[in-house]
Amino acid sequence: MLVVGAAPGPVVEVLTLGAALHTLTVTCGDGVRRNVALGHRSVEDRLASPAYVGATVGRYANRIAGASFELDGREVRLAANEDGNSLHGGPDGFDRRLWEVVSQTEDEVVLELVSPDGDQGFPGTVTARVAYQVDGDGVTIELTATTDAPTVVNLTHHAYLNLDGQDAGTVDDHVLEVPSDHYLPVLEGIPTGIAPVDGTPFDLRAPTRVGQAARSGHEQVAAACGLDHCLAVRGDGLRRHATLSTPTTSTRVELWSDQPGLQVFTANFDAPVPSLAGGIYRMGDGLALEPQLFPDTPHHPQWPSAVLRPGETYRSRIEWRFA
Template sequence: MKNDFGRNKKGEETSLFILENENFRLSLSDYGATIVSWIYKPKSLELVAGFDNAENYVNHTAHFGSMIGRVANRIKDAKFTLNCKEYHVTANKGGNSLHGGENGFDKRLFMGEETADNQIVFTALSEDGDEGYPGNLEVEIIYTLLEDGIRIDTSGTADADTLFGITNHSYFNLNGKGSVLGHVIEIPADVYAPNLEDGTADGTYVECAGTTFDFTEPKVLEKALDTDDAQVVMTQGFDHHFNIPGEGMRKMGSAQANGLKLVVRSDLPGVHFYTGNFLNGNYTGHNGVNYGRQERFCFEPEFYPNAINYEGLKQPILKANKKETQSIEYLLFEE
């Protein structure tokens, strides 16, 4: 099903695509290839933050449900070197570039097509020089509605070496609204990345064991946040990258509440865990719900933040004329 979703900043018409099965009703927009709504039908429960029209997405800065690229998270000082050439990308977060720049994938109008009863394909061309990145990058994002959740397969092909490291930026609450501090969180990571004052990961890893960052055993979020850890104090909660051991599709993290368990899987190197620290109640979305501080959380599978500027880390480099696919799954189970 395809419906009108309003107009973007340029006045272009946007659309809302709806996929549905016995368990879920999933609404997606071609504006930002965005997860607008994800309803768990047995509980009539809205699982994600979002708005009811494109105009509200144009005016918000929290990236609710959008696909993020060309590169997720920060690029420090908005510059990087690739093949001995320095590139300058858009600085939209202080002196750094965040989530693809001022007009990243979350602000792009994709072409959408329903290719199967349970599948929507979004495509776009990010032209050479877009936000400062090299190469014409063809992007394909395939959303598949599963019996137990959502799968997102994002492919990139470019005519020159470039950067390509996506994520999805959905904000979850398994209660539908209110605080997420009672959610039980698990992240199978032995190390996490500390942040600098500007929010950029500092290029190192720190052991989780013995710290409040240890989620290898399920832990109530409120308990984890009850700490004087300098990193948590500085970011007013969790806003950190965790390295997930292994390769291929594997568990990145999980959250439990309201008799439900959300499991996030991906083939990306790690996951950024964010506890909605900077939501301030300025946004009102589905069903009149106001999104306040720590009333949502994000699991964002991605490369190490600013990895392109750090040696020894897996970097989001896409070689010319080589197709690469990065995948994310959000799975939901009743406990």
């Protein structure tokens, strides 16, 4: 277990398995320190879980349709793991690997994973790094990757937050705001285009109760049993992607990132997910906010590209700013 930070600020516990966030303990608005991140009790639970709880996911976060794409004129075929598609890097993605500790201080830990050429079908040897850093009331996750051959890379962090505490039950009464004018409708998880959020449950431009959006009768929400959609975040560069708050513990976190999209997932679990306390997390017990490139970008050349070439460095920055 790798521990970064110290009370009264955030303290994160990180695992080498999946470079995963095990716990995230903060001083909540009511003065009580709580772990606000869902987790698993054991390695066995983590490997058996279908939910990517707290993990660093890649090579390609989210989905690639048909588990194949064309790169520089040749077809790349991937290992499929969800209805014929590639999800979060395939059946043996980065979330299931042991990462190597590169360095550790009181305030930061850096982990590295080397993914060989052909890993899950992806071309090129990719060296990925994730750095967890605690600074004041904030936690920063910096994701980087390099390659020795053209490939695609889209990394993200798959933490589930519950600002009332990881075992507090549903996040329906949490309030979410996302500065996004457009979202990506999906058919069986694969985006079909980009549409305005106006008049839909994906209009989170004003603070919205999570349960109100996730329990909507909208056809997109009904098909996903909640929210599991990418929102195109307004602007460029490092900017606020979301604000999440809860009236129960008077706790708030702002999520900042430099990515074009934010996957909002209301933990629509369709299988048992073992909890950190030894029980079961139920649907809606956490909220995953995952900054990333858009899903299935290899099939949408008009969207921000996921192609990474030798000599380039993939970078993604995620910040949680607690209040």
